[in-house]
Amino acid sequence: MGTAAEVLKDFKGFNMKNIPTEELLSPGHRACQGCVEILGLRLALKAIGKDVIVASATGCMEIVTSPFPQTAWRVPWIHVAFENAAAVISGVEAAYKALIRKGKIEDKKVVFLAYGGDGGTADIGLQALSGALERGHDFVYLCLDNEAYMNTGIQRSSSTPYGAMTTTSPPGKKSIGQSTWKKNLPAIVAAHGIPYVATASPAYPVDLMNKVKKAATVPGPAYVHIYSTCPTGWRHDSSIAIEVAKMAVATNVFPLYEVIDGEWKLSRKNPKPKPVREYLKMQRRFRHLTDDEIAKIQARVDAEWKTLLERCGESPEAAKDKDE
């Protein structure tokens, strides 16, 4: 049994009855109606509790929570540019270790939490994240993935899915929209061999909170990739944001899993996946896609799911046998 698995042996999770009521990310912030990104962040903070220091990358969550002289944060929070939340939190963690060693501050458990959007994590922040993971700092990194640069007005990132319309991947006579496949960031992070990696969705709040709590519990680096529906950027009604998020899981577009000490484990087995078309048709960013293109996306989702099942040691048939 690896270090993380050992620590998580007696893990006590949340259920619908014991979710903390305290709001560490307070209401009154300026996120859009139906923003699932801030919901994920709020749930993550509930899971961690108030003994936390947060480093924020530049992005929607930074802007909507921090206009001076107000702040939505009831925990210590620092923003330092776009590409370096992981480097900043590694410095904070190092400072705490040094100050505790000197007896300048009390030796008690503080969770070091960094977050960034998909642009701040998969693109401009990937180097700083990789460095902090490799150095083995004791921190949690949340990638709040809304699949484009939403803060600057919906430009494509390497995490934007194939075919999606953004302001810099507009569909047209000579363009399908986003022409590349979504970067598999959780797999890239898992390749660093860190103790804990997970994907989570605010549509499954208890699962998300448990994963964040596990991430905060294991020693060393931990990473949770949070699917973050964005009604503004994805062009759907804000009232169906959670339905879209559920459909992403139901169609295997965004599967939920954990990687603990390098062991991959599905969180939901999904024996009867819905057709990807059901997910795409909910969002106007995919409205221009032809049947041929949708078939191409379906084939890609099927292939990635198969790879994931293999990593999790599940045969495609076995996955159909039982539903968790």
Add this chain to the structure above:
Amino acid sequence: MKKVIEGSHAVSEAVRLVKAEVISAYPITPQTHIVELLSEYCATGVMKARFLRVESEHSALAALIGASTAGARTFTATSSQGLAYMHELIHWTAGARLPIVMAVVNRALAPGWNIWTEQTDTLSQRDTGWLQFYCEDGQEALDTTVMAYKLAEQVNLPVMVVLDAFFLSHTYEPVDIPDPDQVDSFLPPFEPKFQLDPLNPCAFNQLSPPNVYMEMRYSMHESSLYALRAYQDIEKEFQDIFGRAYGVVEAVMCDDAEIIMVTSGTVTSTCRLLIEELRASGERVGLLKIKVFRPFPAEQVIDALRNAKKICVIDRNISFGSMGIFAQEIRASFCNESLKPQIFGFIAGLGGRDITVDTLKEIYFTAKENEHPERPDIWVNLNTEVLS
């Protein structure tokens, strides 16, 4: 205790003495010796700091921004390309009012690829809000680094301690290494007013709209100006304990001088020899060494130079399309003075080319023999064969 050590290691000793708590660095020639020794001190337990071997200079400074905001005394070092790569966070550090101290070993920027000394790397960071101190020798590098912490923590601005590549960084000289207890009595522990603390949550570096941003910048500027006086007070205190002081500028035989050479960094030592030689042959020459570049000590510079007929500013740097950067500052300082000397600006020693006593002598006689400079930037010893 006096020891013969490298200029780089004089900085490392200072960082040990100030008990830096978090150090992060990325390798780049000619800075590496500074952090190599610190790394060793951390590995052997001589220092209790956390040493982060980060994946880039950008992250080196990002990590220190986190560490400093969390209440730790911090240090990093870099050169040239590494400094340029940090640039975004150089601005950030000053704007966040963090007392981070960084040693920069001056090195030419590429292309052409060149690891030798030139000041354009640090001088092109002049508008970032960092205080900048240029050092002449190993002793000054050590003493300046110790004083830099006291000043940075007093005015809440970061400090660059600047050393010439190789001529200072890799040169062995006798350096008096102060007693740790004396340094403790000079420099109290770092106690920031606000820090990242779950018991007292604060938000740092928020979205700052036009109604507050300008006042933030004004306050930075005022603190930067105040730093000049603060530095002088700190140096007096330092002198009382350690018996050494440098001044924001140092004027050598300027009172009766007709021509004054203006230098920074190691060229100053070379120029000291020239002054002795020329004075012995009856030339009325003086030397002004500029140690503090930001904040710029305009008043002290004018006081030292105002009675001379001609000034020779030696710039081991160039602001393309304008002139040497020290020459710019000195000309700007004199612009509202009714009596001003002729200011000759010389560009010399770029990319590590030697500046010898003969080079300086040529500069001196160029000024002596011409009433006015033929152009604002006179390039010294250009090789016409390379140019053709």
